[in-house]
Amino acid sequence: xxxxxxxxxxxxxxxxxxxxxxxxxxxxxxxxxxxxxxxxxxxxxxxxxxxxxxxxxxxxxxxxxxxxxxxxxxxxxxxxxxxxxxxxxxxxxxxxxxxxxxxxxxxxxxxxxxxxxxxxxxxxxxxxxxxxxxxxxxxxxxxxxxxxxxxxxxxxxxxxxxxxxxxxxxxxxxxxxxxxxxxxxxxxxxxxxxxxxxxxxxxxxxxxxxxxxxxxxxxxxxxxxxxxxxxxxxxxxxxxxxxxxxxxxxxxxxxxxxxxxxxxxxxxxxxxxxxxxxxxxxxxxxxxxxxxxxxxxxxxxxxxxxxxxxxxxxxxxxxxxxxxxxxxxxxxxxxxxxxxxxxxxxxxxxxxxxxxxxxxxxxxxxxxxxxxxxxxxxxxxxxxxxxxxxxxxxxxxxxxxxxxxxxxxxxxxxxxxxxxxxxxxxxxxxxxxxxxxxxxxxxxxxxxxxxxxxxxxxxxxxxxxxxxxxxxxxxxxxxxxxxxxxxxxxxxxxxxxxxxxxxxxxxxxxxxxxxxxxxxxxxxxxxxxxxxxxxxxxxxxxxx
Numbered sequence: 001x002x003x004x005x006x007x008x009x010x011x012x013x014x015x016x017x018x019x020x021x022x023x024x025x026x027x028x029x030x031x032x033x034x035x036x037x038x039x040x041x042x043x044x045x046x047x048x049x050x051x052x053x054x055x056x057x058x059x060x061x062x063x064x065x066x067x068x069x070x071x072x073x074x075x076x077x078x079x080x081x082x083x084x085x086x087x088x089x090x091x092x093x094x095x096x097x098x099x100x101x102x103x104x105x106x107x108x109x110x111x112x113x114x115x116x117x118x119x120x121x122x123x124x125x126x127x128x129x130x131x132x133x134x135x136x137x138x139x140x141x142x143x144x145x146x147x148x149x150x151x152x153x154x155x156x157x158x159x160x161x162x163x164x165x166x167x168x169x170x171x172x173x174x175x176x177x178x179x180x181x182x183x184x185x186x187x188x189x190x191x192x193x194x195x196x197x198x199x200x201x202x203x204x205x206x207x208x209x210x211x212x213x214x215x216x217x218x219x220x221x222x223x224x225x226x227x228x229x230x231x232x233x234x235x236x237x238x239x240x241x242x243x244x245x246x247x248x249x250x251x252x253x254x255x256x257x258x259x260x261x262x263x264x265x266x267x268x269x270x271x272x273x274x275x276x277x278x279x280x281x282x283x284x285x286x287x288x289x290x291x292x293x294x295x296x297x298x299x300x301x302x303x304x305x306x307x308x309x310x311x312x313x314x315x316x317x318x319x320x321x322x323x324x325x326x327x328x329x330x331x332x333x334x335x336x337x338x339x340x341x342x343x344x345x346x347x348x349x350x351x352x353x354x355x356x357x358x359x360x361x362x363x364x365x366x367x368x369x370x371x372x373x374x375x376x377x378x379x380x381x382x383x384x385x386x387x388x389x390x391x392x393x394x395x396x397x398x399x400x401x402x403x404x405x406x407x408x409x410x411x412x413x414x415x416x417x418x419x420x421x422x423x424x425x426x427x428x429x430x431x432x433x434x435x436x437x438x439x440x441x442x443x444x445x446x447x448x449x450x451x452x453x454x455x456x457x458x459x460x461x462x463x464x465x466x467x468x469x470x471x472x473x474x475x476x477x478x479x480x481x482x483x484x485x486x487x488x489x490x491x492x493x494x495x496x497x498x499x500x501x502x503x504x505x506x507x508x509x510x511x512x513x514x515x516x517x518x519x520x521x522x523x524x525x526x527x528x529x530x531x532x533x534x535x536x537x538x539x540x541x542x543x544x
Contacts, residue, residue: 002035003190009053011199016292019130020300038311059151061131127293133440161251162508164206193223193319200228201245205252212259223319226260230267232289254517261323272367273488284446302338305474308382330527331478335366341470346454351403368481376479378425385434385471434469486525
């Protein structure tokens with residue numbers, strides 16, 4: 001089995017993604033492709049996430065009053081059996097619908113099939129907190145409230161990187177965090193490392209900088225995979241918030257990548273810089289980018305596939321193996337691509353599906369302007385929710401392509417990757433287990449999809465039934481597109497300088513630290529240069 005990982009959620013949006021991610025762990029029982037023990041711990045009351053979530057006052061509703069709710073909602077018969085009752089108020093209707101779905105499943109034939117969408121969820125406008133759609137029970141040591149700042153309101157907000165750094169310089173706060181870490185680490189048989197989901201856009205980027213530094217110092221031989229998360233926020237008419245967001249993101253990337261084995265910015269924003277960009281669009285997903293409940297669900301589905309290589313029951317890899325494969329030559333920042341869902345037609349083979357697309361049908365989730373994967377240095381690709389047996393469409397006939405001549409689905413994907421990315425080091429994993437999208441996952445998928453998330457071969461035969469699972473394709477890449485992201489941040493930081501954001505620096509960031517982070521980002525960007533780009537980098541630097 002794969003070794004265990006401890007997950008840290010730092011910030012509200014990070015926990016929005018995390019809430020959906022834990023809900024996606026409702027899958028087949030032990031002995032299947034993914035090891036649930038990699039993320040979940042077994043306790044007397046059932047399985048709970050091996051999780052520490054740092055939040056602000058008012059950010060978790062009733063969970064703030066003492067850990068997990070007392071009456072779990074049993075909506076699943078697999079190894080993840082206990083589910084938390086969502087808090088009253090905003091999430092009451094969602095809880096009732098989930099309860100009805102669970103009851104319908106319990107009255108069935110006793111198998112471990114998932115509950116169905118007996119009632120559609122609300123679009124999500126009434127969902128305010130991630131605890132409204134948290135569907136798993138948490139251990140009392142999971143939620144840690146930072147009392148110094150408020151989640152809502154016009155005052156007492158954690159807005160700046162320096163504020164977050166100061167929080168983790170408090171001895172009592174560090175002692176409490178270390179106590180919770182030791183609790184989870186000491187019960188692990190083989191600790192792979194730590195997954196850190198961290199908000200980049202606010203002061204939690206500073207919290208993450210100190211948390212990853214602590215992990216790096218105390219657990220230097222363990223993997224630290226950090227996901228920098230940014231919601232799709234507008235900030236129209238408030239330039240100061242936009243300035244703060246860019247400064248927090250830039251300082252966060254510089255510090256988080258320095259203390260992590262691997263760092264990946266993850267967002268549906270079109271860019272992290274000052275200029276606005278439209279949010280990422282998917283052909284068969286209709287989501288409201290302004291709702292964290294929606295956007296975090298898309299990212300959670302991608303994250304659930306991106307992390308597959310170190311969660312396999314076959315234990316063919318680990319967090320450190322993944323990091324070492326992608327981060328060579330100083331490239332510790334990686335980009336994420338995803339097709340949510342993977343556009344596979346019901347009844348068609350994987351070679352047929354791949355041949356139908358001129359480019360790979362995934363979208364960039366790392367806030368770079370470039371949306372077409374032209375090349376990469378190395379990548380880890382996961383395709384889940386696809387039948388692995390006999391990818392040949394017409395046995396006994398001459399294969400229409402070299403893809404059709406492959407014997408297994410993994411060979412098909414691997415060969416296709418070598419064709420699209422010649423010279424790149426690519427690993428491929430294909431899983432039959434899909435991404436389960438049952439409530440409280442939002443109903444954001446096209447009616448052209450079947451219950452299993454496949455496209456119908458005839459438009460007239462499509463069903464309006466709710467989508468219960470989807471196939472997902474993802475890639476974690478060491479790619480030249482990171483050069484675009486990092487250089488744009490450098491240019492925006494130079495435009496801002498320090499005078500226009502004096503309040504930001506008064507919150508605790510020294511000007512020398514700012515300039516050092518700027519140089520680190522510039523040095524990082526040079527790691528992703530290709531040929532002529534490296535020749536022109538000095539000229540570009542002079543013209544910035």
